[in-house]
Amino acid sequence: MYNDSLFNTFARSFEARRETDMPIAEYLESCRGDPMRYANAAERILAAIGEPQMIDTAKDPRLGRIFLNRTIRAYPAFSGFYGMEETIERIVSFFRHAAQGLEERKQILYLLGPVGGGKSSLAERLKSLMEVHPIYVLKADNELSPVFESPFGYHIVRVDRVAAGEVKARHILIRPKLDSADLVRAHVEADTVAKLWKAGMPFDSLAKKHHDYAAKEETSILDPMTRDSLPESYQRAFANKSPNDIFTFEIPDPQRGIPKVVVAQLLSANPGGEYELKEMREMVRSRLADEGGVRRYLDGLRKRAYVSIRLDQPVARGSSSSK
Numbered sequence: 001m002y003n004d005s006l007f008n009t010f011a012r013s014f015e016a017r018r019e020t021d022m023p024i025a026e027y028l029e030s031c032r033g034d035p036m037r038y039a040n041a042a043e044r045i046l047a048a049i050g051e052p053q054m055i056d057t058a059k060d061p062r063l064g065r066i067f068l069n070r071t072i073r074a075y076p077a078f079s080g081f082y083g084m085e086e087t088i089e090r091i092v093s094f095f096r097h098a099a100q101g102l103e104e105r106k107q108i109l110y111l112l113g114p115v116g117g118g119k120s121s122l123a124e125r126l127k128s129l130m131e132v133h134p135i136y137v138l139k140a141d142n143e144l145s146p147v148f149e150s151p152f153g154y155h156i157v158r159v160d161r162v163a164a165g166e167v168k169a170r171h172i173l174i175r176p177k178l179d180s181a182d183l184v185r186a187h188v189e190a191d192t193v194a195k196l197w198k199a200g201m202p203f204d205s206l207a208k209k210h211h212d213y214a215a216k217e218e219t220s221i222l223d224p225m226t227r228d229s230l231p232e233s234y235q236r237a238f239a240n241k242s243p244n245d246i247f248t249f250e251i252p253d254p255q256r257g258i259p260k261v262v263v264a265q266l267l268s269a270n271p272g273g274e275y276e277l278k279e280m281r282e283m284v285r286s287r288l289a290d291e292g293g294v295r296r297y298l299d300g301l302r303k304r305a306y307v308s309i310r311l312d313q314p315v316a317r318g319s320s321s322s323k
Helices: 004-017 024-030 041-049 061-067 085-099 119-130 180-198 203-210 232-238 277-304
Strands: 053-056 071-074 137-140 143-146 148-150 153-163 166-174 246-251 260-265
Touching (some): 041 203, 180 203, 180 260
Antiparallel strands (some): 053 071, 148 153, 246 260
C-alpha cells in the first residue's frame, strides 16, 4: 500500500525541478517571446509575487480601525502573513526597483526585527518564490556556467587564470541578428504598451514586462530640460505634443544596428522666451510661500527647544570667604 496523492505530489515536484537541456539556438529563439528566459533574480521573484489586490479598508469596519481607512495592497503570494502589509510592500518595492536597474540592484535585502516577528517565515516564502521560475545557464559537458548578458549580446566566458589584481579570461560573444521584421514586432509591442498605458494600466507593470533593462535605459521621470538640449530624435518626437500625451517613436541604437522604439509620456511643457507678468507673479508668490514655511518651521523649533550657555565664573586669586 502507498499513498497515491503523496506519490503524485513527489513526481510533480521532481518533474518541476528536473534539469533539461536545449540547444543554445533554441534558447535564443525562445527569448523572443518569453522575457523570463533571460530575467535576472529580481525580475523572476517579482513575476512570482504577481500583481497585488487593492483593498479599500474604509469599507470594512475592522480593517478600517487598523489601517485608518487607507487603501492597502495585498499580495496573494504572501497569504497567511497578517498585519505585515506595509513590510511586504516595502520588500516588493525593493525588488521592483532592483528589477528596474536602480540602486537597489547593488544592495542586499536585510530583514531586521524582534524575535518572533516573522523574519524567518518571510525569508522562507521568498526562497520558495525565487524557485517558481527556472533559471537558464550555459553547460559544457557536466560543467555549468551562468549566462552573462550585456547590451552587446550573450557572452560565454572562460577564466584561464586568476592572480592578485589580474584575471586572464577569454570569451565568445553571441549577438542575435536583428532585421526589419524585429523592428516591426517592436513597433507592434510599443503600440500595445501605449494603448494599455492610456487605458490606465500601471506604469510599473508595463515597464517590468516590456522595458529594456539590459541596456540600462531610464524608466523614471527625467529632470526638466530645454528642447534644444534633447537628442534630435526626441526633439522631433516631442514637437507639437501636449502635456499627458502618450506616444511612440524611434531612437538610434548603434550597437544593434536597428532603431529602438520608445513609449513616452510628456508630463509638462513650458514655452520658451521671456517670462510673462503672470509667470513672474507666480514665481514670487511660490518663493514667498516657501520662505514663509521655512520661517514658521524655525519659529516652531525655537518655541520647542532652546540652548542655554552658562560660563562658570572663575574665583579670583587671593580672595577668601568666611562665615
